[in-house]
Amino acid sequence: MSGAALPERITEELIAELVDTFYxxxxxxxxxxxxxxxxxxxxxxxxxxxxxxxxxxxTLMSGRYRGKPxxxxxxxxxxxxxxxxxxxxxxQTVAELCTGPAKxxxxxxxxxxxxxxxxxxxxxxxxxxLPERRQAG
Numbered sequence: 001m002s003g004a005a006l007p008e009r010i011t012e013e014l015i016a017e018l019v020d021t022f023y024x025x026x027x028x029x030x031x032x033x034x035x036x037x038x039x040x041x042x043x044x045x046x047x048x049x050x051x052x053x054x055x056x057x058x059t060l061m062s063g064r065y066r067g068k069p070x071x072x073x074x075x076x077x078x079x080x081x082x083x084x085x086x087x088x089x090x091x092q093t094v095a096e097l098c099t100g101p102a103k104x105x106x107x108x109x110x111x112x113x114x115x116x117x118x119x120x121x122x123x124x125x126x127x128x129x130l131p132e133r134r135q136a137g
C-alpha cells in the first residue's frame with residue numbers, strides 16, 4: 001500500500017484485497033500451490049468468490065458462506081508443513097494489509113480455522129488421533 005495508514009477495521013473491500021493477494025501468493029508457493037492447482041486448475045474465480053464469502057462470514061458475521069470446509073479438505077493430501085506454510089503466508093499478507101483490531105481478528109480466526117481443520121482431519125498435535133473409521137459390512 002502507499003503511504004496511507006493501514007486499515008484497522010475489517011470491511012468487505014479489505015477482505016477482497018486480502019483474499020486476492022493471499023491466494024495470488026498461494027498459487028506461486030512451491031509447497032502449497034500444487035495442492036490448490038491440482039484441485040482448482042485455472043478455475044480460481046469461483047473459489048476466490050467463495051473465500052471472500054467465507055472470510056466475510058467468519059470476520060463480519062455476514063452469513064454469506066454456506067460451505068462445508070472440513071468435507072472439502074478431507075480428500076486433500078495435507079500434512080503439518082502445509083498448515084504451517086499456509087499460516088505463515090496468511091500472517092505475512094495480513095501484516096502488510098492491515099493493523100490493529102483487523103490484523104488481530106484475521107490472524108486469530110486463521111489460527112482457529114487451522115486448529116479446527118487439523119482436529120477434524122486428524123493431523124498434527126491438536127488432532128484427536130482417533131482410530132480410522134471402519135466401514136460396516
